[in-house]
Amino acid sequence: MKSEFIWSKALEISKKAVNCGAVIPLNTIKYKYSEKCFDFELRFLKSPIPKYLIEYGPKRNPFIPWDTRLHILPINDKHTLILNKYPVQIGHILLITNCWKPQNGWLNEDDFEAILNVDNDTTGLWFFNSSKEAGASQPHRHFQLLPRHFNENICPRYEWFCSLLNNTIDTNSEISHCISIRPRNINKDLYSNDLFSSYKSMAKEMKIGDIDLINKPLKPYNLLITPEWIALITRKTDRSNGFSINALGFAGYFLGTKRSDVDTLIKFGPERILKDVI
Structure with a gap:
C-alpha cells in the first residue's frame, strides 16, 4: 500500500483553491446506460467549456510562473x-517542468524519474498529450495524473490494454495497430531508466523517430502509464465525430457536447470514434 500523502495534500489544497476561485471544477453529468456495461465513460458538462481550454496558440504560459494557489510540492529541482x-476529478494533478520544455519535444529520463518519485507515493492513471493534434491544451511540458486507490479501477479500457499487452486482443480491433505497449519494471532502482x-x-x-538521431518526434502521440504498463499511441488529429480526443479518450473517458455524435459512440463503442484520430 502506498502512503498517498501527495493525493491527500492535493485534495486539501483543492478545497482552499476552489473556495478562492483558483480551481474551477468542471461539473459534469455521467451518462447512464440502459443496456450492458460498456468499456467507456461518457460525461456531459453542465456548463459551457471554459474558453481558455479550447484556445490553443499564442497566450500567456500559465506555468511560468504557475499560480502559487495551485502549488502542491516540488518533486526535484526540475519538476513541480x-x-x-479546470478538473473534472477533484485532485487532478499536473507534473510540470520548472523551466520551459516543449510539449512536442522528446521526453527525457528526468521526466520519467519525476513520474517515479510521485508514483512511489501516489499512483493512478498518468497521461501525456504531445501536441495540439494529440489533445494538448498547453505547449509547456506537463504530465497529468488522475490518482487511484489500491485496487480501484484505473480506467474503463484498462483490461483492453492488458489484453493487448498479453497478446490476447481481439484481432478485429480498429486501433491496436497504432499502439505500442510495454510492461513496467518493478525494480525501483532501474525503473526510470x-x-x-x-x-x-x-x-x-x-x-515516431530515434531520440538519439533527430531533434523532435515525427508524429503526435499520447502516453498512458499505469502501475502495470506504459502505452504509446500515434495520432494525426485531435477531433472525431464531435469529440475532442486526448489520451483519456483511449483510456475510455469521453466528454460530450452538443456537437458530439453520442449515438455512434453508444452503438458501436469507443473504437469507432478513436479510429479517426490515429
Whole structure:
C-alpha cells in the first residue's frame, strides 16, 4: 500500500483553491446506460467549456510562473506538482517542468524519474498529450495524473490494454495497430531508466523517430502509464465525430457536447470514434 500523502495534500489544497476561485471544477453529468456495461465513460458538462481550454496558440504560459494557489510540492529541482485549474476529478494533478520544455519535444529520463518519485507515493492513471493534434491544451511540458486507490479501477479500457499487452486482443480491433505497449519494471532502482528505454523503443517501433538521431518526434502521440504498463499511441488529429480526443479518450473517458455524435459512440463503442484520430 502506498502512503498517498501527495493525493491527500492535493485534495486539501483543492478545497482552499476552489473556495478562492483558483480551481474551477468542471461539473459534469455521467451518462447512464440502459443496456450492458460498456468499456467507456461518457460525461456531459453542465456548463459551457471554459474558453481558455479550447484556445490553443499564442497566450500567456500559465506555468511560468504557475499560480502559487495551485502549488502542491516540488518533486526535484526540475519538476513541480500543481493542481489542474479546470478538473473534472477533484485532485487532478499536473507534473510540470520548472523551466520551459516543449510539449512536442522528446521526453527525457528526468521526466520519467519525476513520474517515479510521485508514483512511489501516489499512483493512478498518468497521461501525456504531445501536441495540439494529440489533445494538448498547453505547449509547456506537463504530465497529468488522475490518482487511484489500491485496487480501484484505473480506467474503463484498462483490461483492453492488458489484453493487448498479453497478446490476447481481439484481432478485429480498429486501433491496436497504432499502439505500442510495454510492461513496467518493478525494480525501483532501474525503473526510470527502464521506463525511458521503453519510451525510446516504442517511439522507434511506431516510427515516431530515434531520440538519439533527430531533434523532435515525427508524429503526435499520447502516453498512458499505469502501475502495470506504459502505452504509446500515434495520432494525426485531435477531433472525431464531435469529440475532442486526448489520451483519456483511449483510456475510455469521453466528454460530450452538443456537437458530439453520442449515438455512434453508444452503438458501436469507443473504437469507432478513436479510429479517426490515429
